Amino acid sequence: MEMSATAFVTEDTSWWVFTLPAFFGTETLFDGCVLLYLSLGLVSFGLLTWAFSTGGVAWKDGRNRRGPTAISGPRGLPVFGSLFTLSRGLAHRVLASMAWGRAETQLMALSLGSTPLVVASDPHTAREILTSPHFADRPLKQSAKSLMFARAIGFAPNGTYWRLLRRIASSHLFSPRRILAHEGGRRVECTAMLRNVSTEQKLLGFVSLRNHLQAASLNNIMSSVFGKRYEPAHDSEELEELKDMVREGFELLGAFNWSDYVPWLSFFYDPFCINERCAKLVPRVRELVLGIIEQHRLSHDNKKSNTNPDHGDFVDVLLSLDGDEKLQDDDMIAVLWEMIFRGTDTTALLTEWVMAELILNPEKQEKLRGEIASAAGDGAAVTDAELAKLPYLQAVVKETLRVHPPGPLLSWARLSTSDVQLSNGMVIPAETTAMVNMWAITHDPHVWEDPLAFRPERFLTADVDVRGSDLRLAPFGSGRRVCPGKNLGLVTVTRWVAELVRSFEWTEDPTRPVDLSEVLKLSCEMKHTLSAVATQIKEF
Numbered sequence: 001m002e003m004s005a006t007a008f009v010t011e012d013t014s015w016w017v018f019t020l021p022a023f024f025g026t027e028t029l030f031d032g033c034v035l036l037y038l039s040l041g042l043v044s045f046g047l048l049t050w051a052f053s054t055g056g057v058a059w060k061d062g063r064n065r066r067g068p069t070a071i072s073g074p075r076g077l078p079v080f081g082s083l084f085t086l087s088r089g090l091a092h093r094v095l096a097s098m099a100w101g102r103a104e105t106q107l108m109a110l111s112l113g114s115t116p117l118v119v120a121s122d123p124h125t126a127r128e129i130l131t132s133p134h135f136a137d138r139p140l141k142q143s144a145k146s147l148m149f150a151r152a153i154g155f156a157p158n159g160t161y162w163r164l165l166r167r168i169a170s171s172h173l174f175s176p177r178r179i180l181a182h183e184g185g186r187r188v189e190c191t192a193m194l195r196n197v198s199t200e201q202k203l204l205g206f207v208s209l210r211n212h213l214q215a216a217s218l219n220n221i222m223s224s225v226f227g228k229r230y231e232p233a234h235d236s237e238e239l240e241e242l243k244d245m246v247r248e249g250f251e252l253l254g255a256f257n258w259s260d261y262v263p264w265l266s267f268f269y270d271p272f273c274i275n276e277r278c279a280k281l282v283p284r285v286r287e288l289v290l291g292i293i294e295q296h297r298l299s300h301d302n303k304k305s306n307t308n309p310d311h312g313d314f315v316d317v318l319l320s321l322d323g324d325e326k327l328q329d330d331d332m333i334a335v336l337w338e339m340i341f342r343g344t345d346t347t348a349l350l351t352e353w354v355m356a357e358l359i360l361n362p363e364k365q366e367k368l369r370g371e372i373a374s375a376a377g378d379g380a381a382v383t384d385a386e387l388a389k390l391p392y393l394q395a396v397v398k399e400t401l402r403v404h405p406p407g408p409l410l411s412w413a414r415l416s417t418s419d420v421q422l423s424n425g426m427v428i429p430a431e432t433t434a435m436v437n438m439w440a441i442t443h444d445p446h447v448w449e450d451p452l453a454f455r456p457e458r459f460l461t462a463d464v465d466v467r468g469s470d471l472r473l474a475p476f477g478s479g480r481r482v483c484p485g486k487n488l489g490l491v492t493v494t495r496w497v498a499e500l501v502r503s504f505e506w507t508e509d510p511t512r513p514v515d516l517s518e519v520l521k522l523s524c525e526m527k528h529t530l531s532a533v534a535t536q537i538k539e540f
């Protein structure tokens with residue numbers, strides 16, 4: 001007589017074994033046992049593969065031994081690899097300790113779920129990766145894809161379309177002539193910020209600098225990109241909508257999305273509701289940006305004569321492109337939206353770090369003030385070109401970029417499109433994600449003497465270019481995908497620091513001490529917003 005599965009279960013306490021057939025959708029116990037053995041076999045095989053894969057499960061099949069020198073790294077956990085190590089806290093610091101502790105600074109192999117990752121923590125390997133034509137792609141996160149960034153400069157795959165965007169960026173959007181043409185606008189914005197700082201100081205007896213920097217930054221970028229500046233008193237509705245969209249986009253792009261690395265997890269675990277939130281944000285972005293594009297189209301039609309194109313905004317530039325360079329509306333939306341994103345947080349948070357260090361180092365603040373005063377004379381306006389020639393001011397900005405690089409892991413990773421042979425004999429296989437730990441490089445005592453000290457003086461004797469040619473300090477990346485906004489970012493931050501220090505003496509507020517703790521989101525920010533006492537010393 002055939003025994004039913006239920007009868008069997010009552011005589012045996014290992015009931016769970018017999019739930020498997022139902023779970024797997026099989027009919028007979030025999031099938032269930034086969035499935036159980038199969039599953040156990042698979043799990044054992046997985047464990048064995050993991051146990052023998054240095055770098056973890058994504059490096060199985062000798063992926064890390066394709067060159068004469070193998071790439072080694074921590075095994076991490078089965079299935080998840082090193083995901084738990086990197087998903088919380090300050091990933092740049094965790095990775096740096098791992099690389100230093102394991103003597104794997106040249107290159108360390110890790111697994112992020114099924115994604116193979118290499119991390120370079122030394123300038124030589126960093127250069128080889130960033131400047132290799134086979135590393136000109138980026139892995140595309142789900143959130144970036146959903147938020148249309150696949151059509152923007154930062155995530156577009158290396159190819160004709162991306163090269164076109166880079167060409168437009170270098171010859172039109174960020175050309176030196178254009179940056180110069182918009183200097184007046186940046187100065188106006190900076191003076192407005194100084195006034196707001198002064199008003200807040202009078203009202204509260206201290207200043208929370210971040211709000212002012214973020215407002216100036218948003219207005220700066222909005223006037224470069226859209227030719228618009230916002231007055232909180234008049235444009236509060238649109239301004240709030242814009243701020244909210246930028247905030248939401250930052251959160252979505254900065255969130256650690258587990259299913260980027262373990263795709264099947266998306267069916268069970270999506271703590272940030274990434275897909276749902278992206279789907280809600282995209283129509284809002286399209287409506288706002290398309291509205292602005294349409295306004296520009298109308299005013300172009302009404303214009304009788306062409307004004308100097310360098311004085312126009314990014315929308316004007318994109319609309320004026322013709323022939324092969326002409327972009328579709330959706331591509332324009334993606335490019336413009338990305339500029340708002342990249343341009344707003346980086347400049348504000350870098351300035352906040354500079355000011356925090358200057359408040360903690362009053363003698364350096366005084367030295368800087370002296371340099372600016374002697375260059376500017378009494379009350380005279382200083383140009384960007386003059387500021388670029390002030391060695392101590394430049395050194396202060398560079399030292400802050402070294403101690404607090406805004407993108408400690410260079411923001412977004414690179415992806416290899418074919419096997420890449422390094423000079424040390426390692427071969428990075430195609431389809432490997434690569435990160436450069438710039439924070440590890442700028443804090444390595446073998447690269448920088450006394451790396452934890454804030455000492456701008458070190459740049460007075462050594463000529464270090466921060467724009468990508470010296471990999472000991474390349475906070476804007478390097479190679480083909482180097483940051484196209486680096487010059488705009490640098491002139492903006494340099495002016496803000498110069499004017500803030502020239503107009504006020506900044507001292508620590510004893511009730512709100514300066515705290516240099518970090519938080520890593522899309523960029524690495526001060527965890528606690530910077531508050532200080534600003535004593536006005538000059539009219540503006």
Ligand code: HEM
Pocket residue numbers: 130153154155166338339340342343344346347350406407410411412475476477478479480481482483484485486488489490
């Ligand atoms: C302090 C300011 C800034 C810092 C530290 C910074 C840093 C970076 C870094 C590290 C990268 C990746 C480079 C690489 O992979 O080699 C990058 C890319 C990029 N940045 Fe910046 N950035 C800053 C300001 C800006 C500004 C103001 C804009 C535009 C308004 C901008 C637009 C971009 C774009 C579009 C990319 C992608 C380039 C590509 O993939 O081809 N950045 N930035």
